[in-house]
Amino acid sequence: MSLRYALLALLRVGPLSGYDLQKQFAQSVGHVWHAPDSQIYPELRKMELDGLIEGEEQTRGVRGVRRVYHVTDAGEQAYLAWMEAPLDYQRVRDPAHLRAAYLEGASREGALRFLNAHIAQWEGELEQWEGELARIDARDNPMLVRRLAVTPEADRERTIAFKRFAYEGLVERARIEIEWARRGLSLVDRLDGPAPTPPE
Amino acid sequence: MSLRYALLALLRVGPLSGYDLQKQFAQSVGHVWHAPDSQIYPELRKMELDGLIEGEEQTRGVRGVRRVYHVTDAGEQAYLAWMEAPLDYQRVRDPAHLRAAYLEGASREGALRFLNAHIAQWEGELEQWEGELARIDARDNPMLVRRLAVTPEADRERTIAFKRFAYEGLVERARIEIEWARRGLSLVDRLDGPAPTPPE
DNA sequence: TCCCCCATGTAAGCTGTTACATGATTAA
DNA sequence: TTAATCATGTAACAGCTTACATGGGGGA
Known part of the structure; x- marks a missing residue:
């Protein structure tokens, strides 16, 4: 909904x-x-x-x-x-953490591929969200500009502040996903020895 | 799938x-x-x-x-x-950050309710996942015990390590969601003045 | 004239939710 | 005998994905 x-x-x-x-x-x-x-x-x-x-x-x-x-x-x-109204939170359904929890069933290469793909995935999102944060600060998003134009002066700070707040949260989330997957790469190295071809 | x-x-x-x-x-x-x-x-x-x-x-x-x-x-x-095989990542669809991005449309009370509910939601998940982490360390989960029993000695460390890794990631995620929402509470205080009835 | 953008959809199929439905076994 | 737990579903609906379908407008 x-x-x-x-x-x-x-x-x-x-x-x-x-x-x-x-x-x-x-x-x-x-x-x-x-x-x-x-x-x-x-x-x-x-x-x-x-x-x-x-x-x-x-x-x-x-x-x-x-x-x-x-x-x-x-x-x-x-x-x-x-x-x-209260939000309805969806029940957790997280394919990446599902796979991570059973990663002993993957080959070392499969595990590394998964973790690198996870990093790439979240770096993509991070880029989007950091870009949007920059556009918020620069008042460089067409919808935001239109919104501010129809917002009374007194509420503009509030509008901007909540938008920043939301995107900051997304950026942090992407960062910890990336850090987590990087720790996963180290873990694979520790468990199975270092990769013969180090990931770029 | x-x-x-x-x-x-x-x-x-x-x-x-x-x-x-x-x-x-x-x-x-x-x-x-x-x-x-x-x-x-x-x-x-x-x-x-x-x-x-x-x-x-x-x-x-x-x-x-x-x-x-x-x-x-x-x-x-x-x-x-x-x-x-590569995971298929679902496109982002995040009701909490959607609402946060447009929270200027909520009353101060509505914003506080939303943020407190977000904290409660993730504290619940956090409790689950920290509990599971503790059960992993204590070998106190029936399925994990059965799994280890059919796992060759050499692979047990790997099995445990990946399971810990997965739940650590979930715990971290829950923590940043909670921290984020707490910062949101401070933000509302800063924008609209402190709450008359501070949340317990 | 050709292509890109404008503009709006439909249809089939999958996943997941919520509510409902049924009956058997076992321990108190 | 009654309640809890064992045991297995069905039905209707909502939401989303993927692919397909169609045609007009405007500039090179």
């Missing part, structure tokens, strides 16, 4: 078409909640049915059409209610 | 009925990969159809029946192949 609130968070800033929304999504809230366009378009339709948003058809050229959505009062209230 | 490998990891130690498996699951691999029994029983049936395991019907009392499963050669090979 988080997807619709992620979409509302963006739409609250101002009306957007499904396409624009999906583009903005990828470079803002998509950093914490991924969704492909094949999920976004139907969800927007459902949200409209539920009265959270309304879409207006706009013509584009001669025969092109696009739907521009805006948040209704009911949508605004649903968003604020979600913000006050 | 991880569930079947989690189940294979347990069954490889020795044959178990669906019921026993499900009980052992909850206190071992279930710490990293949750699954309810309503998912385990059908999955076992599917794994049998796929030839990874075989079940034998045993009578229990006069008319009771239970199926005891063991891993086939094909199952063993599928498990080892999975251990060597």
